Amino acid sequence: MALLELSGVTMRFGGLVAVNDLSLALEPGQLYGLIGPNGAGKTTVFNVITGVYTPTSGTIRFDGSGIVGERTGRITRRGIARTFQNSRLFGDMTVLDNVKVAFHCRQQADLPAAVFRAPKHSSEEARVDRESRDLLKIFHLEAAAGERARSLPYGSQRRLEIARAMATSPRLLLLDEPAAGMNPHEARELMDLIRWVRDHFGMAILLVEHNMKVVMGICETVHALDYGSTIAVGKPVEIQSNPKVIEAYLGGA
Amino acid sequence: MKGFLAAVGVVAALFVANALFTGAFGASLAMSPYVLQVICLAGINIILAVSLNLINGFTGQFSIGHAGFMAIGAYASAFVTVTLGDRLRSILSFLPRAGQDGAILLAALAVGALLAAVAGFFVGVPSLRLRGDYLAIVTLGFGEIIRVFILNIDAVGGARGYSGIPKLANFFWIYLFAALTIVVVYRIVHSSFGRTLIAIREDEIAAEAMGVDTTRSKVISFVVSSAMAGIGGGLFGHYLMYLHTNSFTFIKSIEIIIMIVIGGLGSITGSVLGAVLYIALTEGLREFSQYRMVVFSFLLIVIMIVRPQGILGHREFASFLTRRRRAPAVPPAPLEN
Numbered sequence: 001m002a003l004l005e006l007s008g009v010t011m012r013f014g015g016l017v018a019v020n021d022l023s024l025a026l027e028p029g030q031l032y033g034l035i036g037p038n039g040a041g042k043t044t045v046f047n048v049i050t051g052v053y054t055p056t057s058g059t060i061r062f063d064g065s066g067i068v069g070e071r072t073g074r075i076t077r078r079g080i081a082r083t084f085q086n087s088r089l090f091g092d093m094t095v096l097d098n099v100k101v102a103f104h105c106r107q108q109a110d111l112p113a114a115v116f117r118a119p120k121h122s123s124e125e126a127r128v129d130r131e132s133r134d135l136l137k138i139f140h141l142e143a144a145a146g147e148r149a150r151s152l153p154y155g156s157q158r159r160l161e162i163a164r165a166m167a168t169s170p171r172l173l174l175l176d177e178p179a180a181g182m183n184p185h186e187a188r189e190l191m192d193l194i195r196w197v198r199d200h201f202g203m204a205i206l207l208v209e210h211n212m213k214v215v216m217g218i219c220e221t222v223h224a225l226d227y228g229s230t231i232a233v234g235k236p237v238e239i240q241s242n243p244k245v246i247e248a249y250l251g252g253a
Numbered sequence: 254m255k256g257f258l259a260a261v262g263v264v265a266a267l268f269v270a271n272a273l274f275t276g277a278f279g280a281s282l283a284m285s286p287y288v289l290q291v292i293c294l295a296g297i298n299i300i301l302a303v304s305l306n307l308i309n310g311f312t313g314q315f316s317i318g319h320a321g322f323m324a325i326g327a328y329a330s331a332f333v334t335v336t337l338g339d340r341l342r343s344i345l346s347f348l349p350r351a352g353q354d355g356a357i358l359l360a361a362l363a364v365g366a367l368l369a370a371v372a373g374f375f376v377g378v379p380s381l382r383l384r385g386d387y388l389a390i391v392t393l394g395f396g397e398i399i400r401v402f403i404l405n406i407d408a409v410g411g412a413r414g415y416s417g418i419p420k421l422a423n424f425f426w427i428y429l430f431a432a433l434t435i436v437v438v439y440r441i442v443h444s445s446f447g448r449t450l451i452a453i454r455e456d457e458i459a460a461e462a463m464g465v466d467t468t469r470s471k472v473i474s475f476v477v478s479s480a481m482a483g484i485g486g487g488l489f490g491h492y493l494m495y496l497h498t499n500s501f502t503f504i505k506s507i508e509i510i511i512m513i514v515i516g517g518l519g520s521i522t523g524s525v526l527g528a529v530l531y532i533a534l535t536e537g538l539r540e541f542s543q544y545r546m547v548v549f550s551f552l553l554i555v556i557m558i559v560r561p562q563g564i565l566g567h568r569e570f571a572s573f574l575t576r577r578r579r580a581p582a583v584p585p586a587p588l589e590n
Contacts, residue, residue, distance in 0.1 A: 050462060052458070071461070072458075072461040072462055073461045073462075073464055073465055073466045073467065074466075076461075076462060076463060076464035077464045081462075081463075081464075082462055084459065084462075088456045088458065088459035088462075089455075089456070089459070090451065090452045090455035090456055090459065090460075091455055091456075092451075092455055092567060093448070093451055093452065093455060097448055097451075100445070100448055101448045101449060101451075101452040101460065101463055101465065102463040102464065103445070104445050104446070104448065104449050104463075104464065104465060105463070105464030105465065105466075106464075107445050109445065110446070111441065111444070111446050111473060114440055114441060114444030114445065114446055114447070115437055115440050115441060115444075117256070117440065121444065124445070125444075125445070128445065164463060165463070167463075168463060168464045
């Protein structure tokens with residue numbers, strides 16, 4: 001059974017149809033790429049899945065249950081985490097605390113335990129600290145753990161966004177242009193890291209990316225959108241040679 | 254164990270200081286009643302400022318209704334001691350006089366804090382959906398509604414004011430609760446739950462996307478803060494022995510905001526500093542008589558020009574004592590696109 005299933009999802013903003021009758025299915029552990037020219041509706045798809053927008057019509061099922069109309073936080077706790085196209089880190093918090101915040105939704109200790117400094121609180125804090133540092137290590141950020149997130153170089157901020165999303169223990173990770181603004185070397189490193197993370201943690205990844213090298217390099221299935229409508233779905237090689245996709249990107253002859 | 258010893262130490266120190274200030278060790282060591290009153294009011298300001306900082310500084314939700322919750326705590330706890338005080342005292346007759354006073358005060362403050370928390374819940378649930386200016390206006394409105402509502406309750410004196418409240422609060426109780434407020438807020442902020450509050454301040458959408466139940470976190474911080482304001486109000490009434498709704502206008506809320514802004518939003522020690530500085534300035538400038546508020550306002554403007562982030566900013570006082578590690582040189586972040 002598919003992990004994430006969108007069927008007939010349409011998102012209208014007044015007269016603008018941002019996403020038109022979109023259907024897609026993600027299997028557990030799959031690396032799925034979503035491509036399309038600017039304004040094709042890729043980020044809107046993310047916002048619809050994560051509950052930022054409620055779709056005008058259509059259904060979204062995650063792990064068998066409908067999630068349309070649920071709040072973003074609830075959907076995250078179900079197991080869908082995301083990153084943002086323009087980094088939305090907690091700028092004034094340390095790199096370590098950015099990751100720790102995302103652990104909160106899987107923690108048990110409540111406020112009274114914190115106020116009375118119950119043993120449960122201390123042991124859980126120690127565990128979260130350890131696991132957060134492990135995650136930072138994976139994303140090569142352990143040396144910057146005490147820095148404010150705002151002061152990180154751009155490439156590290158992008159990696160911290162992914163590390164933070166990982167901390168919610170997702171079964172599906174939505175990455176919104178993780179390689180945006182990276183140089184080719186950084187983008188290639190990130191590509192390897194994303195694939196490694198998928199293999200190591202086994203979650204499905206839905207990737208929106210402009211950098212064709214990244215998408216074609218790591219995705220097993222690529223889904224091309226244009227003006228909110230699906231124009232092609234298939235393996236990377238098929239998409240690369242699809243005349244409709246070429247036309248959408250380069251314009252018709 | 255270490256924490257317990259520290260708590261016993263603080264209580265003992267406050268007890269001795271209280272005895273010293275009130276002249277128990279000889280009148281020559283006693284503090285003048287005026288100075289002692291200013292110090293006690295500073296302690297109440299600390300409770301109000303530190304608790305408001307939990308909402309405005311750490312959670313980043315701009316509330317201007319703190320005086321309303323203070324009023325609820327003040328009137329509710331005063332009502333308890335005035336109507337039930339004698340009965341409680343006869344039940345507690347086995348205790349020494351000071352013990353009776355303390356027990357009655359604690360019972361009254363508990364009722365005041367509880368009612369303020371309930372009010373905080375009912376104000377917080379609908380209004381915390383709003384952000385920024387809108388939340389500020391709604392909380393301002395609720396603060397005034399509470400005040401006018403109390404003004405029209407005849408059982409607590411109405412427009413005549415509420416008199417006949419026994420003097421149960423003193424330096425000891427005020428600073429005990431100030432210390433308690435600081436410890437509780439510190440522990441909340443330095444916990445998993447506290448991190449969600451700061452995350453909401455930094456970026457509410459991202460916090461929600463990281464699985465934080467932002468509404469729940471905001472309402473809890475609002476309720477806790479309101480309860481603490483209620484305790485501050487209860488101490489206020491039992492210290493001055495008289496209450497009037499004129500003490501709880503939105504000007505009072507603004508005063509508390511000034512304290513936390515000059516001290517530094519998001520800094521507990523900053524709020525303590527701001528609360529003390531506020532009363533020190535308003536009292537210390539009395540020799541300027543009619544120009545007092547002009548000079549005071551001028552000083553506030555100077556502070557805001559020199560330190561727009563507040564005297565301590567987001568940082569705690571202790572972090573200025575430990576030498577900061579030099580940040581590694583980072584290349585400038587390239588612009589997107």
